[in-house]
Amino acid sequence: MPRPRRSNRASGARTKYIHDPFEAAGFLSDEEETSAAAPQPKKGKGEAKQVAADDSDDDFNMDDANEDDDDDDYNDNDVEMAIENEDEDEEEADYDDASVLEVDEGRRRKQPATTATPKPIKKRKPDGSLAVPGEETHSRGSWNPLEHVGKGVHLRVTFGTDERDILSIISARDRWYRGGDSTFPTRSSLDKSHEMPDYGYGKSFGLDPEDVKRESSRGWDWYYAEDVGQRFRKRQRVEKIDERKARPTYFPRPRGDHTILIGPVDDQKVFSLAQHDVLDFGEAWEEDASKPLKQEKQDGKRAGTKSEGRKKRKREGWVLNIGSKVQCMAWVPNQTGLTQYLSVVAPILPDQKEQYPDPYKDQGAPAFRPSAPYPSALQIWAFKAERAESLTQTIDMTFTPRLRLALCTDWGDLRRIAWCPMPRDPREEDDYDAQKNIGLLAGIWSDGWVRVVDVKLGRDPNQTEFYKLHSPVFEAKPPSTVCTSVTWLSPSDIAVGCANGFVAIWSIVPSKSSPAQPTPYFYHQLHSTWILNLASAYPTHPYIISTTSMDGETRLTSIIDHQKDTVSANRMRVGTPHLSYSPILHSFVSSDENDFARLLAVRRFFTSTAVARLPSMISAISTCSFWHPSILVGCTGGTVQATNPLRRMMHAKEKQWQQTWFQHEWARSPDDQGPGTSRFHDGYRAEHTSLVRNLASDPKLVNGTAVITVYDEETHVTVLSWNPNQLCAGWAAAGMGCGLVRVEDLALS
Incomplete structure (x- = not known):
């Protein structure tokens, strides 16, 4: 039994999207004012079908999903019948040839049975930039690397287009991308880092090795x-x-x-x-x-x-x-x-x-x-x-x-x-x-x-x-x-x-x-x-x-x-008073106004990448090392955590691991005259921490209100420092507000 025909006429007024800011503000050109003042012709069936064809590009397809087999024949017959019946209405209407051809070709194309039309794929050049036709203009300071682009394009956007920058970050990835180095550096990686290939620029962080040697001698x-x-x-x-x-x-x-x-x-x-x-x-x-x-x-x-x-x-x-x-x-x-x-x-x-x-x-x-x-x-x-x-x-x-x-x-x-x-x-x-x-x-x-x-x-x-x-x-x-x-x-x-x-x-x-x-x-x-x-x-x-x-x-x-x-x-x-530069990551390490540590890449300084989250407000960030990418972050609650942000920089969806070095607690002396009592907690395992800013699941919420704990100054971790010498690159020191300094070799054996 043949199914009943359905009208393709638009049920309501066509939605019009204004792209011209002058037209949105009410300013029209001379040609637009003339066309607006001219009498509008009647809308015939052909125009209704043209509207329906235009709406199909942006709006949802209202056909049933189980009618895919009949859509092709139905659309062709519908268009032919509509063209044959265009008599009086089409004579009164003043159509141009381009509109008629557009209606005809649009109706003869196959309409996929999808709920929404997919977005057009942007054509790009080999370097990742948009392939814009010559008659069009496209100006943008830097394109968004969060789009679905390849790893090579992501590296060029984040670290630079020069091969020296790319080779240096690839060298760092080969050295420090293993799972054991997700938080603290391992001793095996520190020992073998100088033996691995650096692609010519890994050890000099993208610079000419001869220039680095020249500075260490002639520079003095x-x-x-x-x-x-x-x-x-x-x-x-x-x-x-x-x-x-x-x-x-x-x-x-x-x-x-x-x-x-x-x-x-x-x-x-x-x-x-x-x-x-x-x-x-x-x-x-x-x-x-x-x-x-x-x-x-x-x-x-x-x-x-x-x-x-x-x-x-x-x-x-x-x-x-x-x-x-x-x-x-x-x-x-x-x-x-x-x-x-x-x-x-x-x-x-x-x-x-x-x-x-x-x-x-x-x-x-x-x-x-x-x-x-x-x-x-x-x-x-x-x-x-x-x-x-x-x-x-x-x-x-x-x-x-x-x-x-x-x-x-x-x-x-x-x-x-x-x-x-x-x-x-x-x-x-x-x-x-x-x-x-x-x-x-x-x-x-x-x-x-x-x-x-x-x-x-x-x-x-x-x-x-x-x-x-x-x-x-x-x-x-x-x-x-x-x-x-x-x-x-x-x-x-x-x-x-x-x-x-x-x-x-x-x-x-x-x-x-x-x-x-x-x-x-x-x-x-x-x-x-x-x-x-x-x-x-x-x-x-x-x-x-x-x-x-x-x-x-x-x-x-x-x-x-x-x-x-x-x-x-x-x-x-x-x-924020915390700022340090990591030559391995080509980024600055800083903090926000709360408890997040962030990376600011030199090539994309206007955006930040969250790499760590502390249980309280950040009070210290270690100086970045020249021998490994791990950073130490201390907070007012006395906790010091380590993390390797390299994975996060290479792929934004990678899990970020953090591991606590120690937690320091301080209690006042009974007479308020002595230095007090300190307690250290050790032996924490590495954990995956969510870096999503979601107030609904924030542990600091108490009865729906964000609460910030104020700790004694003696509990704070005030200073953190990695040893800058390759011989002792795993050594770290932490200073507290109570006057204690803790020194330990953190390289994992």
Whole structure:
């Protein structure tokens, strides 16, 4: 039985989509006004079918899905019958030939029995860009990599189109894409990374390897030159002082022993740690508690056995008691020997600062003016690595860390420190000096000045030295403001952020005509207010700097042309002080205003990629390592977690794994005078964390309201740092607000 015919006439008014903004605003051209004023012809059957044909491109097909076999014949007969019956209505209507042909051809095409017409496939060129016809124009700053594009196109969009950038990120993928390196780096990957093929640019992060070698040698010629180098080193004046005079003045006042609980969760042990004492917390995991490690070490020495002969404990590391909040902390780079140095800064206590009058207290807010000349000290602690056949080495637990050097100053609190990270080849001139040179250190003091210190140590490793620093090798201060942050651009150039939103760049190389007050060769306003932090994209893009400010802006700026070559990331309500550059990922690591760590790729800085989520607000992000892509993130709740964001950068849908290093808890002492009690929890496994911002499933919701927990400052993780030297690339240090510093080798065996 033949089925009844159905009308294809549109049931209602045709939907019209306006693409012309002038037409949407009510402005018509002369031709459109003429056609609008002309009388409209009657709509015949042919026009109704034309409307139906046009609507079929964008609207749903109303035919039944089970009538696919008859659709073709039905549509052809319908069109022929409609054309034959076009008599009076079609004579009255004024159709053009193009419309009739369009109706005829549109009705004769096969109509798929689908609920919606699929979107047209965009034609692309081999490089991934849209293939636009010559008569059309297409302008876009950068196309969206979230579209369904190939892996090669995604790499070019995220990391660059130059083959050096692509080869360097592919080299990093081959090295660090295994499942064992999803959180902490494994020792096998660290040992074999130099043996794997780097495609010519993997080890140099996309740069020419010859340029990297040239910088490590010729880049330091000015320092060893007889004229420039001698004038540079003679600027620094130091005075050796007595330890009994330095400790009461430049160090925090002792407040008693700090109680520490550490060990297995069901059998934690209690230790008491005095100020500047160290604790081998591996003793808490010893199976034979009756025989401490010290006695085991002595027995091993008497028997003449090596340190490898003793049984390795489950966890090994050191805890230092600095005595006050850890303000700054960083490992010293360019150390190729077994001895490694950790620089730590802890300001004096508030009651000690009351002894020094503030001459600037009536000159505005404390953050925008110099502070009183408080005393402060830079502490350098020595650790030793255990000699082994492998490339990377563990911490030597038979060597007790000790304080090697204390640089004392009267310039206020030392708020920021930055060691010169550029590689530096050893030279014969280093052995001629009576002291050992360990590197150049740039610092920001609370009096508003930036200073560079040439740090040197005595040749006796068992001696602790105390020096009073009267004059550094370089110092500068912008007019009418104070310095807030500092980073290195090259072995001779430093960039400084200021409280007025300006960025200043100086060359520390002295010249014959240099004035007493050095003048920056770059001094421009990049933000509207206080700059929280800045970092350089060294070594891949040393001329590019990233800055964060109190106005919530995070910007990427080229110092070659700061007005044109600049881009901003998503603005936050609260500025973030965390910013570090990873040359392996070609991205900056930062945080948002809450508890997410994010990556900002240099090529796509205007978008961010979430890579970690912490249980509380982020308070510290580690400096990125040159030897592995893992990052450490600490929060106000005392938790430190590690993650490898490489998988997330390569494929957005990959699972992101996080693993907790430790969790720190702090409790106030009963009399409110002592340093309190700290407890460490260890032994966490790697977990997959959802990075979706969903308030409905947010664990911080209490009765439908988002709640933020406020922790004591002593619980916070204030500073995190990876060891920048390849020999000890798995070493990490964490500083807490209570004054404890934890050092451990995190490379997984």
